[in-house]
Amino acid sequence: MTAAADATHLRAHPLARGGLADPRTALHVGTPPSPQAEVSTNPSAVPVISAFNDVAQGLPVHAYAKGDLLYQADAPATALFYLEAGLVALELNTPKPRIGALAGPGDVIGALTPGCGGYLESAVALSGEVAVRVLDERARAELPAAELATLIARAAGARLAALTQALEDGEHPVPARVARAFLRLGSRFGQGLADGTVRLTLPVTHDTLAAMVGAARETTTAVVADMRRLGLLEGTRGSYRMRPAELTEYALEATLSAT
Template identity: 45%
Template sequence: MAYSAQVPRADPSRFAAGGYPLPGGAELMAEVPASRVPPATWDLATSRDYLKGEVVYSGGEASEFAFVIEAGLVALTLAAHPERERVVALAGPGDIIGELTPGTQRYLETATALSAGTRCRLLARAAHADTSGPGGVELQSALALAAGRQLARLTDAMADTEVAVPARIARTLVRLGERFGHRGEDGLTRITLPITHDTLAAMVGAARETTTSVVQALRDDGLLNGTRGHYLFEPEKLSAFAARAL
């Protein structure tokens, strides 16, 4: 794993508003908005690259850092079952994960890089624990916002456990489209992510075989095109299907 003091900045023209990749982009990479992390803190943060499948941090370990994702995709998982982990969220460029709230002694979830070239900025506890320093209040605000978004993702994941698997998969695809997709003039949302049916199954808490069967059924019904992280769909139709499949 390589460390570097300076990280080449991405060309903003390659990305859509909000820091998400434009259609056809070869990688998930984006500028982290300056308003999210104060420049003084950002310049002191260490940059670290992760290989595909590499653990960024593990649940239960002593928490030391907040991680700002600069590039790539990260899965956040909980050990909900001794033999199976549950993916509770995917985090991408601009997201802040890890130690988000004061007083947290251990990481609550495990973070794993899903794509090659995943890069994070590590903000040490000392850098964000003191609100009296330069940018301290702004950083605390950014961490609170990240914690709120993480809570919303966990709430969605919990709510989905009470509905049928087809509805869970449809809801999950719609949310992925909202976060990582691009909606064209034709009204269709396109997403390209390094996720497999195994990842999707772990996100909805279902067996891989069941997930594959449901995805195929959505294709057969004309609600979904593509597979293995390359998907095309109309969000309204997929949401309507999810409501009927409850």
């Protein structure tokens, strides 16, 4: 393991210790993930820069267990992390647990803001095993400058979009926030089914959802129960089936009723 990767194994995160669902994303180091073992991913998240793919495929795969830190907020930002398998929470540096976004296969996270000095968030493994390739300064030097800039710009743009959505959610009532969170997770990680529903298989619990939407766990649990009662959501932590059109309407009605 590189020094950059080794230095990030700091501590187990409390959200990951707090009963996250068993993952569906196990991967043996150095072995390509099977379709059954991989968190489903929207193909648009996978980089299409050929030089990056060539460099990344030549790097070793590092595995992180559930609760491990890939990197910590404010630590020197020295590496990019290309996620090959598993699920990672990007946690904001706030007094209470707050997740700005979830990252999965194909995402690039880490040192996305040259000149800032430190990582802007902490990256915590939510899956039982997260597989990444670490692009340190040496590996990044092998990329053409223009392609490296494009890679970082795309990844930083995705983070900016996620943070913008999180800010927008803050102006909505909790039921709308939870519905919007499920809709985004379904769009990014879900599998569309013939009947119009979306299957979402992720190691996400009510604690994780609460940290994503900035609400108490008890409030989040009550909202999820209401969604189940209305038939908008089926399943439990780790395996859900949702109705996107109805969830969208639910979020809109919740917002309108709060104004």
